[in-house]
Amino acid sequence: MTKVLINEKLVDEQDANVPYNDRGYVFGDGIYEYIRVYNNNVFTAREHFERLLRSAKEIGLELKYNVDELTELIQELLSTNSIVNGGVYIQVTRGAAPRDHAFPTPSVEANIMAFTKSYDRPYKLLEEGINAITTEDIRWLRCDIKSLNLLGNVLAKEYATKYNAQEAIQHRGDIVTEGSSSNVYAIKDGEIYTHPVNNYILNGITRMVIKSVAEDKGIPFNEEVFTLDFLKGADEIIVSSTSIEVMPVVKLDGENVGDGKVGSITKSLQEGFNRYIDTHS
Numbered sequence: 001m002t003k004v005l006i007n008e009k010l011v012d013e014q015d016a017n018v019p020y021n022d023r024g025y026v027f028g029d030g031i032y033e034y035i036r037v038y039n040n041n042v043f044t045a046r047e048h049f050e051r052l053l054r055s056a057k058e059i060g061l062e063l064k065y066n067v068d069e070l071t072e073l074i075q076e077l078l079s080t081n082s083i084v085n086g087g088v089y090i091q092v093t094r095g096a097a098p099r100d101h102a103f104p105t106p107s108v109e110a111n112i113m114a115f116t117k118s119y120d121r122p123y124k125l126l127e128e129g130i131n132a133i134t135t136e137d138i139r140w141l142r143c144d145i146k147s148l149n150l151l152g153n154v155l156a157k158e159y160a161t162k163y164n165a166q167e168a169i170q171h172r173g174d175i176v177t178e179g180s181s182s183n184v185y186a187i188k189d190g191e192i193y194t195h196p197v198n199n200y201i202l203n204g205i206t207r208m209v210i211k212s213v214a215e216d217k218g219i220p221f222n223e224e225v226f227t228l229d230f231l232k233g234a235d236e237i238i239v240s241s242t243s244i245e246v247m248p249v250v251k252l253d254g255e256n257v258g259d260g261k262v263g264s265i266t267k268s269l270q271e272g273f274n275r276y277i278d279t280h281s
């Protein structure tokens with residue numbers, strides 16, 4: 001029987017319920033993480049848990065666990081569910097309380113929930129690439145927080161799905177920010193360009209790995225804003241996240257990216273990413 005973690009208890013999936021007035025449910029008042037498991041190893045676990053704690057701090061949510069305690073809780077869930085290759089979703093909400101926008105006083109205990117999923121790496125898509133579509137970024141101005149409020153992201157992804165694309169690349173006016181659930185890179189003349197880390201994007205852990213791989217390989221990694229026109233003229237485009245890794249975009253708004261094939265810099269980053277997985281798990 002698959003278990004779900006609810007506040008330190010591993011409960012059967014069908015019994016895993018949360019209170020109707022949980023603030024995550026009522027206000028989207030909470031944060032989350034999604035972590036990959038490769039060969040029984042929780043990939044970049046520390047970086048993800050540190051980001052979870054940062055998100056908590058940024059929304060004034062008191063979490064009683066540190067990185068080691070979170071690691072232990074999640075490890076137990078993964079072992080119980082025998083996850084060899086897959087992922088784990090973790091969310092923390094400000095807890096259950098009568099509905100009132102302001103934080104509950106006195107404060108209530110945060111609710112933590114985690115569930116697992118077993119699946120293989122997206123080998124076929126990594127080799128062939130995906131289609132992406134561009135759309136205005138209508139999200140709030142604290143995209144650096146991995147918040148449960150994902151309506152802007154949900155609408156962007158649904159728009160992509162409707163037009164047979166696998167990801168929506170968002171832009172604020174002329175400036176490309178990030179995907180609905182991924183970071184975005186334009187590659188031009190052998191150099192990588194990606195939005196700098198600030199409140200307009202989520203600082204991806206995969207992005208950090210790609211940066212380190214690029215630096216190892218001597219590929220310039222420019223953390224600079226770039227325009228939609230620049231993206232449309234790119235030789236190669238990549239989107240990245242924990243679940244899609246280093247994913248090539250071969251069509252943008254129905255037009256070929258470069259020659260419409262997965263490019264050489266992308267392949268080189270994918271190779272470096274694979275090596276990073278092998279040496280860090």
Ligand SMILES: *Cc1c(COP(=O)(O)O)cnc(C)c1O
Nearest residue numbers: 181182183202204205206241242
């Ligand atoms: C989670 C997320 C990413 C990717 O972050 P990873 O740590 O690489 O998984 C990028 N953008 C948004 C909006 C996200 O929610």
